[in-house]
Amino acid sequence: MASEVIGEAIGTRPVRVRIAPSPTGYFHVGGARTALYNWCFARRHNGVFVLRIEDTDAERNKEEWVDGIGSAMAWLGIEWDEGPYRQSRRGEHYQVALDELWSNGYLYACDCTREMVLERTKANATPGYDSFCRDRGLEHQLGRALRFRVPRDGVTVVEDVIRGEVRFANSTIDDFVVAKSNGNPLFVLAGVVDDREMRISHVIRAEEHLPTTPKAVLLWEALGTGELPLPVYAHLPVLVNEKRQKISKRRDRVAVEDYREQGFLPEAMVNYLALLGWSPGDGREFFSLEELVAEFDLSNVNHSPAFFDEQKLLHFNGVYLRALTVGDFIERCCRWATEDAPTKVVADFASARFARLAPLVQERAATLSEAADLVEFLFTPDFAVEDESFVKAIERDPDAHSILVEVRERLQSCAFEAPLLKAEILQLADDRGRKLGKVQAPIRTAALGRTVGLPLFESLEVLGRARTLERLDAAIERLSESKPAVEDV
RNA sequence: GGCCCCAUCGUCUAGAGGCCUAGGACACCACCCUCUCAAGGUGGAGACACGGGUUCGAAUCCCGUUGGGGCUGCCA
Numbered sequence: 001m002a003s004e005v006i007g008e009a010i011g012t013r014p015v016r017v018r019i020a021p022s023p024t025g026y027f028h029v030g031g032a033r034t035a036l037y038n039w040c041f042a043r044r045h046n047g048v049f050v051l052r053i054e055d056t057d058a059e060r061n062k063e064e065w066v067d068g069i070g071s072a073m074a075w076l077g078i079e080w081d082e083g084p085y086r087q088s089r090r091g092e093h094y095q096v097a098l099d100e101l102w103s104n105g106y107l108y109a110c111d112c113t114r115e116m117v118l119e120r121t122k123a124n125a126t127p128g129y130d131s132f133c134r135d136r137g138l139e140h141q142l143g144r145a146l147r148f149r150v151p152r153d154g155v156t157v158v159e160d161v162i163r164g165e166v167r168f169a170n171s172t173i174d175d176f177v178v179a180k181s182n183g184n185p186l187f188v189l190a191g192v193v194d195d196r197e198m199r200i201s202h203v204i205r206a207e208e209h210l211p212t213t214p215k216a217v218l219l220w221e222a223l224g225t226g227e228l229p230l231p232v233y234a235h236l237p238v239l240v241n242e243k244r245q246k247i248s249k250r251r252d253r254v255a256v257e258d259y260r261e262q263g264f265l266p267e268a269m270v271n272y273l274a275l276l277g278w279s280p281g282d283g284r285e286f287f288s289l290e291e292l293v294a295e296f297d298l299s300n301v302n303h304s305p306a307f308f309d310e311q312k313l314l315h316f317n318g319v320y321l322r323a324l325t326v327g328d329f330i331e332r333c334c335r336w337a338t339e340d341a342p343t344k345v346v347a348d349f350a351s352a353r354f355a356r357l358a359p360l361v362q363e364r365a366a367t368l369s370e371a372a373d374l375v376e377f378l379f380t381p382d383f384a385v386e387d388e389s390f391v392k393a394i395e396r397d398p399d400a401h402s403i404l405v406e407v408r409e410r411l412q413s414c415a416f417e418a419p420l421l422k423a424e425i426l427q428l429a430d431d432r433g434r435k436l437g438k439v440q441a442p443i444r445t446a447a448l449g450r451t452v453g454l455p456l457f458e459s460l461e462v463l464g465r466a467r468t469l470e471r472l473d474a475a476i477e478r479l480s481e482s483k484p485a486v487e488d489v
Numbered sequence: 490g491g492c493c494c495c496a497u498c499g500u501c502u503a504g505a506g507g508c509c510u511a512g513g514a515c516a517c518c519a520c521c522c523u524c525u526c527a528a529g530g531u532g533g534a535g536a537c538a539c540g541g542g543u544u545c546g547a548a549u550c551c552c553g554u555u556g557g558g559g560c561u562g563c564c565a
Contacts, residue, residue: 022565057564114562128491128561145563163494172492180563187565211493211560237495244557272501275514279502283513302502304495305558312501312515322528364527374526393525422524429524436524444525452526 013229015047016201018083020191022054023065026255027072029308030206030239030247033273037236038204039078040274040296050198051080055088056190072256076266077289085198087190094185097193097223098146098178106222107146107178109138128174146179148218156214160233161298168214176215188212192219200231204298207235208246234298237277240305247308254308261342263368265332268317276306286319318366329362330355336368346379347372353462354378360454377448378462385449385475393445394479399432400442401479407443408472416465418457425457446475 017038021031042049053069055061066084073079101107110133121130129147138144151170158166178189185193195203195216213233220230238246239254247254259269267288274292275285278301287295324332333349348354349371354361357375365371377383385394394400406428414424429439444456447468453459460468 020565024565054565060564110563112563147563166493168492174561177563182563184563186563191565206559207494208559209565212565214493235494238559240558242500246559275501277501281503283503285501285514306502307500309500309515315515318528360527366527425524438524440524450525454526456524 013199013201015042015045016050016199017042017047017204018050018052018195018198018200019080020052020054020194020205021069022057022187023061023063023069024057025065025249026257027065027069028247028249028254029256029259029269029273030254031069032072032076032256032269033239033276034205034236035073035078036076036270036273036292037278037296037301039080040292041202041204041298042081043293044296047201048081049078050085050200051083052085052194052198053083053087054187054190055086056185056187058088058184061088068257072260075260076256076270078270082198085194087185087187087194090190090194091185093197094179094190094193097189098185101148101178101219101222102140102146104222106149107140108134108136108149108175109140109144110147110175110177111138111144111181129176131175134175142183143181145177145181147175148178148215148222150175150215150218156217158210158213158217158233159230160210160213160235162234162236162301162303163210166210166213173214173218178219188215189219192216192223195231196220196223196228199228202234203231204234204236207238210235234301237302237305239276239308242307244305244307246305259313260340261369263336263340263370263372264313264317265320265368268313268320271320272313272316276308277302314366321365321367322362324362326359326362330358333358333368333371337372341369341372345372346381347375348379356462357454357458360458364454374454377450377453377459383449383471385445385478389445389449389451390475390478393441393451394475395482397442399434399439401476403428403432403439403442404446404472404476404479407439408469408476411460411465411468411472416461416468418461421457421460442475443472447471 019031019035019038021027039049041047051069051073053066055066070084098107112129112132117129117132120132121128124130133147134149140146150173154170156168156170156173158168160166176188177186179185194200213235217230220228241247241252245251249255256269260266270289270292271285271287274287274296278296280287280295281300321329321332330349333347333354337345337347337349354375357378361371361374365374394404397403407425410424410428411421414420425439425443426436429436432439440456441451444453444459445451447463448454448456448459463471
């Protein structure tokens with residue numbers, strides 16, 4: 001049944017979809033997913049994807065947020081075909097609609113303040129506007145809001161391809177405001193006017209909009225003479241946090257920009273987002289944008305809220321990172337460092353030294369910023385061994401001192417190439433009847449600063465003899481300072 | 490409170506009445522590989538919220554309960 005509705009609409013008019021974000025904060029992942037689904041749907045059906053900025057509330061909007069939406073979408077690779085339209089610049093369109101509705105008797109003026117309404121309805125069982133001004137016959141003038149005269153009886157039906165037929169008794173819908181007392185339209189009105197003028201065929205948006213949809217339907221019908229069919233609605237499940245509440249810009253860290261700065265790949269983000277609320281039906285999980293377009297279908301969209309799982313995103317990002325050629329990986333690192341990273345990155349990704357280690361880094365980093373962390377030992381001007389690592393791998397190891405002293409000795413003369421360094425240290429380990437892994441812990445910590453990281457010998461090779469010896473010396477000295485009593489006997 | 494939506498492993502999901510002793514992925518645990526860490530390999534633990542129907546047969550359909558969520562603004 002659901003697919004018939006889609007088919008019908010597609011058959012009778014061109015597919016035109018839109019996203020209508022309001023610039024009240026960073027573009028968040030929920031908005032990105034909505035944009036992605038709309039974009040896929042438009043592409044799939046040779047339709048048009050419209051971007052419309054819902055900035056009717058001047059007090060809450062900021063220009064930088066508008067730019068943020070555009071750059072986030074560009075980064076993700078989902079570009080709009082039309083727009084961006086700005087509602088703040090379309091005032092006359094709303095005015096025309098308002099006049100028409102007024103003269104046809106669909107509206108009435110209201111001079112109640114919020115406080116007055118609250119006062120009156122306090123005792124009532126049902127909060128919401130009490131239609132106080134509905135029959136007062138107030139003139140339409142500045143300082144008075146305009147409310148829609150919702151029919152007392154009957155049912156307003158929302159046809160939703162994902163949810164089916166959702167019915168709202170008109171008696172449960174209060175006389176909502178369509179224009180503020182300062183004359184500005186409210187989003188329901190503006191949205192309906194725009195959807196009509198822009199010939200939107202499908203409204204694909206988050207489920208939180210479902211309760212206001214009957215108001216839009218009522219307005220649509222009041223404005224139309226029947227020639228313009230309602231768009232097909234599709235309300236997507238909301239994205240929730242670990243407490244299963246709708247993710248919010250205030251509570252949760254969800255800005256697309258954040259993920260970009262952290263070194264996530266847009267293709268990984270897009271892929272992960274696609275799977276939050278949609279699945280192809282078989283087991284496949286990896287999709288390029290092109291494959292998504294070919295496969296995405298509203299009938300496969302889920303009904304229940306989805307948790308944005310950063311762990312899984314991290315996994316996806318690692319997979320995409322490892323799938324890159326080493327050359328591409330290096331290039332992405334460079335681009336991230338210059339364009340996306342929030343602060344100056346200490347790693348010189350363009351250097352030959354990084355190129356030498358890049359394959360090893362690529363295998364281990366789940367994000368580009370992790371890649372930077374992995375080679376920090378090589379590029380940081382102020383190298384220091386992590387305290388915790390120092391205690392664990394050096395202070396607590398009774399053999400650490402002699403290992404460091406001996407390795408210092410050996411590395412003074414041997415050629416500084418990974419295989420030879422390995423042979424040298426393997427020899428050292430054998431002499432002591434220790435496993436290689438066991439002796440490398442203090443060495444790694446002294447030279448690279450941490451107990452875990454990139455493979456040791458390649459790292460030392462790139463670090464170079466001078467700096468390696470310097471760091472070994474520093475560790476030996478630090479050890480004697482911290483535990484002066486424990487000398488080798 | 491009212492209206493509306495939702496309900497399969499911890500998480501994302503497959504499942505459109507028999508193919509389900511419920512499949513996959515992330516995370517988790519064990520082992521293997523191994524110079525640490527990753528990656529990779531093998532194995533493991535882990536779910537149909539509950540109660541009634543309908544049916545020869547229900548995770549799948551219906552009703553109710555419970556639970557969660559959204560909306561309830563002269564925000565979007």
